[in-house]
Amino acid sequence: MPHPISDEEIFDISxxxxxxxxxxxRNLGDPGSFFQNRRPEEIRAPIFGExxxxxxxxxxxxxxxxxxxxxxxxxxxVMELDVEEDMLNGGGNIHGGxxxxxxxxxxxxxxxxxxxxxxxxxxxxxxQSLNIVYHSPAQMGDKLRLVNTTLTLGARAHSARTEIWxxxxxxxxxxxxxxKMAPSIQMSAL
Numbered sequence: 001m002p003h004p005i006s007d008e009e010i011f012d013i014s015x016x017x018x019x020x021x022x023x024x025x026r027n028l029g030d031p032g033s034f035f036q037n038r039r040p041e042e043i044r045a046p047i048f049g050e051x052x053x054x055x056x057x058x059x060x061x062x063x064x065x066x067x068x069x070x071x072x073x074x075x076x077x078v079m080e081l082d083v084e085e086d087m088l089n090g091g092g093n094i095h096g097g098x099x100x101x102x103x104x105x106x107x108x109x110x111x112x113x114x115x116x117x118x119x120x121x122x123x124x125x126x127x128q129s130l131n132i133v134y135h136s137p138a139q140m141g142d143k144l145r146l147v148n149t150t151l152t153l154g155a156r157a158h159s160a161r162t163e164i165w166x167x168x169x170x171x172x173x174x175x176x177x178x179x180k181m182a183p184s185i186q187m188s189a190l
Contacts, residue, residue: 018062018076024116028077028109031056035105049101056081056106056146063117075114075150075160079106080167083142093137094144094173099164100132102146103176107160110148111180118153125158125180132176142168157181 013025020028028034032054039047060078065071081102089095104127115122138144145167151159157179164174 016058016061018060020061020063020113020117024113025058025061027116028061028112029058031058031079031105031109034109034112049098049105051086052081052098052101053105055084058109061113063114073114073118075110075112075117075148075153077106077110077113077148079109079146079148081144081146083138083140083144085140088140093139096132096134099134099174100130100176102164103130103132103162103174103178106146106148107162107176107178108180110150110160110162111153111158114150114153124183126183128157128179128181130176130178132174134174135172136166136169138164138166138169138173142166144173151177 011026011030013022013029016025016029018025032050035047035053036050057080058077059080060076062076063073064076066074083094087094087098108125111125112122143166145165147163147165149161151161158181159177159179162174162176162178163172164176165171166173
């Protein structure tokens with residue numbers, strides 16, 4: 001369940017379009033804070049990709065009827081991010097691992113949006129698989145738009161699709177599908 005938002009944590013959600021509630025926009029609109037608030041207390045050092053998470057700018061959070069099946073809903077979260085040096089490979093393009101990380105993190109927010117809007121709660125999940133297709137490069141300074149749409153939000157498995165678009169050069173950079181599942185229950189030490 002998301003932690004209660006304090007006055008200090010409230011940020012301006014007016015820049016986030018979409019039909020999601022203000023509560024969902026507050027909980028998910030700052031990805032860096034969203035993920036930081038969900039890590040174990042004993043982890044105090046920066047985590048993998050934290051600086052990139054903090055630069056993600058959410059522009060839309062929506063939940064709509066699926067075009068293919070109007071009895072089902074889909075979550076949609078759109079973000080923007082400029083390619084910076086810490087995202088590059090040796091050839092000066094966005095690193096494939098960074099792209100996969102973005103698919104993982106950003107698709108998770110679309111699943112969280114659908115969960116919050118449908119159930120009013122968040123359920124823990126872990127990655128089961130990522131399928132990534134690399135279409136074209138993105139270079140330092142290029143603006144990216146990350147469009148994330150849920151596919152399923154079932155009792156055992158959740159899935160979402162991400163497209164990373166290069167706004168600067170008007171082309172698709174990466175597409176990916178992310179499948180998540182409920183985490184295993186930890187067994188106590190014998």
